[in-house]
Amino acid sequence: MMGTAEGPARLSIIVPCRDHVLTVAHTVRRCLALPVRVEVVVADHGSTDGSRRVLRRLDDPRVKVVLCDGAGVGGAVKTAARCATAEFVAIQDAGLMHQPEELPRLLGHLEAGDAEIVCGSRFLGCHRSLTFGRMLANRALNLFANVLFNSCLTDLATGCRVLSTKLLNELELSSSGPEFGAEITARALRRGLRLLEVPVTCVASGQDGEAAGGWAEGLRLLGTLARERVRRGDPLDASLDTLSRLDVYTRWVASWVEPYVGARMMEVGAGKGSLARHFIDRELLCLCDYNQEYVQVLRSRFRHAPHVRCDRWDITDPGPAEEFRAMGLDTVLSSNVLEHIEDDLLAVRNMKSVLAPKGRLIVIVPAMQRIYGTLDQAFGHFRRYDRTTLGKLLEESGLEVEQIRYRNRLGAVGWWVQGRLFKSRYIPATSVLGFRLLWPLPRLIDRLWGGNVGQSLVAVGRVR
Structure with a gap:
């Protein structure tokens, strides 16, 4: 069932992109084919491999391309969120580690009022493709976050989230790197918002862009969690x-x-x-x-x-x-x-x-x-x-x-x-x-x- 361009979009899908020339066009087409009215906001934050030429060939009024060189993946998401027009927004990686076809299921939980943020977890289901080291690192991050915030998360670093556009903008994220996802989770937990995790398929495509961070990325995630835990907001x-x-x-x-x-x-x-x-x-x-x-x-x-x-x-x-x-x-x-x-x-x-x-x-x-x-x-x-x-x-x-x-x-x-x-x-x-x-x-x-x-x-x- 193909998506439709008629009527306002129910879901804005943000696709942060940097050097995903092999997959970004396919990602966008799969998002447009979803059985809900969508708009796709591709936020390119510094591609040099031809991704932008590919994006220029996507002739569809439901696709917006914003350029934010040097903003980082977190900065790209923030920039794209300001361009989103739908009530709800989803974050979809350009490398297809997560499957766009699963987004309507997450959106359904959000529209049903089951939670304020719905996250796709790679560790709740049985379909995943991760190395042992990455799985171990993710579990260590989850344990750290759960101790800090008295939560029970299984996938803090997921790249698949659906929430209201208004809430994403209100969170006033400060992180510009991949740790922005941890910041979303931490600020939501501090506010007492409900997070729901649902199982999603994870496929390491070689173009996911997430594996490159390694231990440095993990340390930034830990630092973000610790900072948010001790941060003092409005008295x-x-x-x-x-x-x-x-x-x-x-x-x-x-x-x-x-x-x-x-x-x-x-x-x-x-x-x-x-x-x-x-x-x-x-x-x-x-x-x-x-x-x-x-x-x-x-x-x-x-x-x-x-x-x-x-x-x-x-x-x-x-x-x-x-x-x-x-x-x-x-x-x-x-x-x-x-x-x-x-x-x-x-x-x-x-x-x-x-x-x-x-x-x-x-x-x-x-x-x-x-x-x-x-x-x-x-x-x-x-x-x-x-x-x-x-x-x-x-x-x-x-x-x-x-x-x-x-x-x-x-x-x-x-x-x-x-x-x-x-x-x-x-x-x-x-x-x-x-x-x-x-x-x-x-x-x-x-x-x-x-x-x-x-x-x-x-x-x-x-x-x-």
Whole structure:
């Protein structure tokens, strides 16, 4: 069954090429013959063997050829990704180590929502042609990656991947060499994205271009993995990853608000779902976040829960409120959101507007302006709150304040130490271990000496 040029492409196939004169034209033709609408973007990064003359003879509107001399295979993939127009993108080697006919199967898993990235593994199936040394080296790389990222990969260095074009561009890859594949995998694992490996055929053609790297390439791959493991990205994103590993803490936070949460609930600023999963038993759970990447993570995480809806919402924009209002929400929960918004009164009014009559708005915010420090600055906090300012904010928005209470007295001390004393910009990963060791001390301290001190304020307001 031949491919078709009619209609927009479902899949952009990136073919990085350097000195593949024997195979590149055949690779492109096999890609065009796939039973899905495709476009092929060939990224030539320095061929000197006549590959470019061969490519110029490919007279097909579905084929784009981009020249990126000196960019390396990773740079070629990045350049080609910016030219891709389909929703999904596949990476296909020009030397036919991987068979293009297997790409629709990988695409099917992606479109079915089985994963955010689908990788072809040479080691899951029985059809492969590798030397013993290369197989041994790949297994060593896989072991190293699995230890670093607590994963279970079988083929880190695969040259066969399918993912969304938007995601590939958002990963902002920095590697220009063949280690770009390891960088894709590492950044996806750090973000908590799902990777699915499916068996593919591997044929060493002599034109695959991959065997030339040898040990030098292997060392670059190891270096890339190590760099990505210790790399510090956005402080807020890193803190969400830290909290996602601290189930005992998020369960405790959920217990603060659980008595006030009704059957039809929205969480604003749901992040990656660490708190939302404790309310999965509600009749309706609507999860919103400003960050589209987090929305994708939420949709993936709760894909098997038909009563969970995930949407992007900037709560300073009242536009979507009418649609949410029709859902009959009796509870809106906002955890550590208002401090990020300059006009917090507008945000509260918009959240209140989606509630049904007598519905509740539950707000958790950072408390005590006097412990404001470098952590707050790194997280983009405009302010911390006290009981008076938070109560006034809710009343000005037209809510009847039912309760305002300080929580996590011990956490306030830790925040002051990290943000004021040590001038830290990240919540240290050691805090996860420390909290687990000290638990349930923070809860006991709150019960005995609550009062007017705490890392957080919890407020409950009811629609009049």
